Amino acid sequence: TRSTRPQRLLKAVRKHAARGDPQSVISAIDHFCRHSEWAMNIGDEKGSILDSVVSELNPEKVLELGTYCGYSTVRIARLLPPGARLITLEFNAGYAAIARQVIAWAGLEDRVQLVEGASEDWIPRMKEHFGIETFDFVFLDHWKDRYLPDTKLMEDCGLLRKGTVLLADNVICPGVPDYLQYVRNSLSYKSCYFKSHLEYTKAEDGLEKSVFLG
Numbered sequence: 001t002r003s004t005r006p007q008r009l010l011k012a013v014r015k016h017a018a019r020g021d022p023q024s025v026i027s028a029i030d031h032f033c034r035h036s037e038w039a040m041n042i043g044d045e046k047g048s049i050l051d052s053v054v055s056e057l058n059p060e061k062v063l064e065l066g067t068y069c070g071y072s073t074v075r076i077a078r079l080l081p082p083g084a085r086l087i088t089l090e091f092n093a094g095y096a097a098i099a100r101q102v103i104a105w106a107g108l109e110d111r112v113q114l115v116e117g118a119s120e121d122w123i124p125r126m127k128e129h130f131g132i133e134t135f136d137f138v139f140l141d142h143w144k145d146r147y148l149p150d151t152k153l154m155e156d157c158g159l160l161r162k163g164t165v166l167l168a169d170n171v172i173c174p175g176v177p178d179y180l181q182y183v184r185n186s187l188s189y190k191s192c193y194f195k196s197h198l199e200y201t202k203a204e205d206g207l208e209k210s211v212f213l214g
């Protein structure tokens with residue numbers, strides 16, 4: 001049977017990236033998506049904005065919603081100190097299987113925990129299952145109609161603290177209007193928009209950075 005796009009992306013990583021070298025994994029995926037097949041990774045342009053937010057914050061506890069092939073997982077994890085932990089949730093078993101291998105190829109498996117399942121099922125279990133009190137940084141890149149309900153769920157589960165940063169991908173394309181309206185109008189968030197482009201295209205997209213005020 002035909003291979004899947006994530007399988008072809010992993011093959012390109014194995015062919016062109018050096019084991020244990022996260023930057024070469026990032027470059028191999030960006031090259032594949034620009035010159036072979038578009039894929040819904042955050043990409044290099046929005047990825048640089050993600051890098052700057054993570055580097056400035058230096059988070060210890062990170063949650064990523066929506067792993068896909070692990071591109072943003074690698075971008076974030078490569079910037080974390082070895083003691084820091086990144087938990088990434090992926091609903092699709094096929095994507096998760098590829099992401100595990102991409103993360104391992106980058107040599108970052110020691111600070112990444114990939115969990116298969118739906119965000120709404122796992123968010124309420126973060127404390128008892130992973131011993132997490134609160135997250136310092138949350139990257140939202142999963143189903144666009146789950147951004148808002150999952151943010152409210154994280155609030156209700158006490159997973160956000162004064163200063164926790166939420167960074168949301170695709171706030172223009174595909175778009176998350178209900179989430180944007182909430183974080184931009186709620187007195188519990190200080191929000192700002194980073195204008196950019198949809199990965200590997202000229203279409204507008206951007207990231208919304210929202211600091212939880214407690």
Ligand SMILES: Nc1ncnc2c1ncn2CCCCCNC(=O)c1cc(-c2ccc(F)cc2)cc(O)c1O
Binds near residue numbers: 090174
């Ligand atoms: N743990 C969990 N819980 C719930 N859902 C979960 C999950 N884990 C995964 N999912 C399910 C997410 C499926 C992928 C989400 N991302 C997207 O849908 C996405 C789409 C585009 C796009 C833009 C323009 C186009 F023309 C076409 C596509 C770009 C992006 O950067 C995207 O992130």
Ligand SMILES: [Mg+2]
Binds near residue numbers: 041
């Ligand atoms: Mg995205």
